[in-house]
Amino acid sequence: MIDVFPAAERHSADLGWLRSQPSFSFGGYHDPNRTGFSVMRVCNDDYLAPGRGFGAHPHSDMEIVSIVLDGFIRHEDNLGNSVVSSFGEVQRMSAGTGVIHTEFNASEETELRLLQLWFMPRERGLAPSYEASSFDPNKLHNALLPVVSAQGAEQMASIGQDMTIYLSKLEQGKQLAYTVEPGRKQFIYMIEGVLQVNDKQLETGDTAQVETLNELAFQADSPSFFMLIDLP
Amino acid sequence: MKQTFQVKHAIGGRMFIDSDKHGVPYTQEAQGQGWRFTVHVPNGPMLEEVLAHKHELNVFIFQEYEDQPTLKTWYYIKDGQVEYDADKGILTIFAESRIEYYPHEYSV
Numbered sequence: 001m002i003d004v005f006p007a008a009e010r011h012s013a014d015l016g017w018l019r020s021q022p023s024f025s026f027g028g029y030h031d032p033n034r035t036g037f038s039v040m041r042v043c044n045d046d047y048l049a050p051g052r053g054f055g056a057h058p059h060s061d062m063e064i065v066s067i068v069l070d071g072f073i074r075h076e077d078n079l080g081n082s083v084v085s086s087f088g089e090v091q092r093m094s095a096g097t098g099v100i101h102t103e104f105n106a107s108e109e110t111e112l113r114l115l116q117l118w119f120m121p122r123e124r125g126l127a128p129s130y131e132a133s134s135f136d137p138n139k140l141h142n143a144l145l146p147v148v149s150a151q152g153a154e155q156m157a158s159i160g161q162d163m164t165i166y167l168s169k170l171e172q173g174k175q176l177a178y179t180v181e182p183g184r185k186q187f188i189y190m191i192e193g194v195l196q197v198n199d200k201q202l203e204t205g206d207t208a209q210v211e212t213l214n215e216l217a218f219q220a221d222s223p224s225f226f227m228l229i230d231l232p
Numbered sequence: 233m234k235q236t237f238q239v240k241h242a243i244g245g246r247m248f249i250d251s252d253k254h255g256v257p258y259t260q261e262a263q264g265q266g267w268r269f270t271v272h273v274p275n276g277p278m279l280e281e282v283l284a285h286k287h288e289l290n291v292f293i294f295q296e297y298e299d300q301p302t303l304k305t306w307y308y309i310k311d312g313q314v315e316y317d318a319d320k321g322i323l324t325i326f327a328e329s330r331i332e333y334y335p336h337e338y339s340v
Contacts, residue, residue, distance in 0.1 A: 027244030041243060056335040058290055058306040060242065076338055078331065098308045098331050102338045118243070125310050 007205025053104030071112030193224030
């Protein structure tokens with residue numbers, strides 16, 4: 001079953017310095033029917049104005065992934081990390097017993113677009129940790145590139161949950177297949193383009209929640225940039 | 233010094249309890265290696281939200297001074313250790329650890 005949630009029905013918030021499009025309930029937007037999928041709790045497509053961002057605030061017992069789509073993000077935390085990331089880089093923060101951090105647009109000139117993804121951890125109460133990893137954007141083309149996984153690897157951040165985040169840029173007319181392991185669920189976020197997923201069509205900003213399928217067949221109806229998350 | 237007690241939803245910061253705005257009496261005391269908060273909250277929507285999200289709470293004490301920066305203390309509620317005594321109208325929250333921080337010490 002593929003359950004498509006169209007971008008047109010998605011909540012959006014414009015605070016001036018922040019334009020946010022959450023796929024699930026977040027902050028003042030609360031829809032009891034959209035509070036997450038599997039272990040996923042947050043999928044925010046955020047645009048931050050130059051020099052602006054989220055001031056010091058805490059997190060605990062949450063696996064938080066930030067994927068920069070455009071611009072530059074500066075992360076700073078009480079663990080001593082201060083890192084600027086851009087497209088091709090991924091930040092993973094395991095909040096564990098608690099971390100204080102900030103996230104800001106590191107540029108005073110250009111807008112920042114990033115995906116903020118939160119997942120419940122496999123185990124609560126662990127020591128907090130942070131990791132910044134990078135991948136080769138060229139490897140996104142016509143492939144499903146894992147950028148975050150439980151095991152981690154070179155050019156792949158590790159995460160405290162049984163899951164994998166893939167990114168892909170598919171040329172128009174190209175196809176990809178993804179074989180599903182039994183019992184797994186998938187979340188798809190359409191960053192840009194028009195994509196056929198089995199018998200469903202996804203357009204920019206759409207999400208799809210997939211359950212009980214054996215295989216996913218992707219075909220790009222236009223140049224497509226999408227994220228696939230394999231979940232328990 | 234002005235002190236404020238707050239309980240927020242950890243997913244996006246939705247405010248559940250603000251001692252300043254809601255005028256709810258509260259106490260804070262050390263218990264073992266942690267802390268215990270007791271809050272006088274009537275049974276109602278505010279309380280229901282707290283209990284419904286007891287595994288996803290951010291608990292704060294803000295200390296605002298006239299002549300020095302605001303000190304924020306965040307408390308870690310590990311396993312939803314949140315209880316409500318309906319007879320007394322008292323909400324009890326147990327915190328295992330805490331982090332004190334001055335927001336101005338983080339660059340922007």
